[in-house]
Amino acid sequence: MGTMEMMTAEKLELLRSSAFELEHAQMYDSSYSEHERAALALETEIERSLVSISPDGNSEESRRIAQTQINIHRERQRALRPHLESGSGVEDEEGRECVFIPAPNHWGANGDLDEESGSLSSVHNLLTWQANYSPLSYTPMYDELPSPDIPYYTMLDPSQPPTTYHLHRTREWSTSGCRKFIYTAREYSDKYALYMLEASHRGDSQVTSADFCRVAEYPQPCITILLSGIDKCDHNAAYKSRCIHLRGPFATPTPIKEYPDRQQKIPWSPRRFTYGGRRFVWKPGDSNDDVMPETLYEFQRDWAKPGSRTGKRCDDAQERKLVWGEKKRKGKVESYTIHFAGGVDQVFREMLLASQMARQVVLFTAID
Structure with missing residues (x-):
């Protein structure tokens, strides 16, 4: 178990986020270490709650959430292990690249909502914003939206696997x-x-x-x-x-x-x-x-x-x-x-x- 070092909720959340963001940046060794730090910090939180005399600090639901988070970080360490410098490189034993978890704040889904992405979600985002807030009858961020008469699947990259x-x-x-x-x-x-x-x-x-x-x-x-x-x-x-x-x-x-x-x-x-x-x-x-x-x-x-x-x-x-x-x-x-x-x-x-x-x-x- 980890040491009983105090860590604020805000600092713990930043530590957890950092582990996933480093993983997305393909800094696998650093990400592995941050997942370890996060898991130990969460174990410390569980230890502290078990000895707490405060009702707020002795919540069974809070411990359940913390244990689930620990399991997530340990699982990500297992996923990263073949990709560490001491491992087999960027592919696992089956020859596949590391599968990323969508990371908070900086990668993945957030970019899909930007008009530059050209995704269906960016179109949805724009149409929703326009319907609720824009007094304009035209779309200021697109010269022309993709026509719904063109089947959606024809706009997908055929080279990408399911x-x-x-x-x-x-x-x-x-x-x-x-x-x-x-x-x-x-x-x-x-x-x-x-x-x-x-x-x-x-x-x-x-x-x-x-x-x-x-x-x-x-x-x-x-x-x-x-x-x-x-x-x-x-x-x-x-x-x-x-x-x-x-x-x-x-x-x-x-x-x-x-x-x-x-x-x-x-x-x-x-x-x-x-x-x-x-x-x-x-x-x-x-x-x-x-x-x-x-x-x-x-x-x-x-x-x-x-x-x-x-x-x-x-x-x-x-x-x-x-x-x-x-x-x-x-x-x-x-x-x-x-x-x-x-x-x-x-x-x-x-x-x-x-x-x-x-x-x-x-x-x-x-x-x-």
Whole structure:
């Protein structure tokens, strides 16, 4: 365990951030050392809380968070070890480069919101800002926005491979009758967590909110999720469709809103939303498996299905999948893999991932 040296919360947060930022700068040895310092400092915080006589300093939840952060730093050390100067270079034993955690403040998602990036998220950011704040009828930062008549997938770099995450339920326990679901997304090797989603659930209620975090920032969420409730709670409630609102790193507090064609009906999808001036629809990934990750398509037009009395709709969705998933089984344990078309920017990818993980957590409440 670490020494009992005092460290303020602000200094500890800077130390944690530094470890991830050095990793992104490919300063692997320095990053490894900072992860070690952060883990030791967090162990000291746990020691101090256990001997504290102050109610504020003796919080079981605070210790749980600190232990999770320690596990994250130790895991990143294992990921970095092959890349140290004393290791095998910039690739691991499988010949793959180090997979970065999106770091706070300086890399990754923040740049996707800049107009110079040309990403769909930058277009969404601009359109949201203009709709809420700009008195102008034109777009001052673009001469011309990409036309929504051009399929989104044609704007993606075809040389980039799909981005893959492996999804796992990692923990569940009871506190005051409440179960906490912790769901992680690991990178392609299925070894190291990149994202976490947490949601609480009581047996007599529904999951109505969740927090989606980059592990570099845990427990600070980068996306907060709200789910609409179900009027009539029964054994099928978890399988009934609902609205999902996702609030992320956007220019205004306006959330991304996903609306099902038929609310409070089985299954959850089709569910539609607009992003960057384009329209997208989630459709069932497997009509025989409600928990399978959904498949995402772009569409331009939808209309009521002739003869439907329950709100079913048709659309002109493109054939090209933007997101799709599959199930893996080891013994009695099931996990899921989700793929994103290569070139989808990080902000958009995180929003889509948060939506799928939140939906699955609700479905898991019916299974467990």
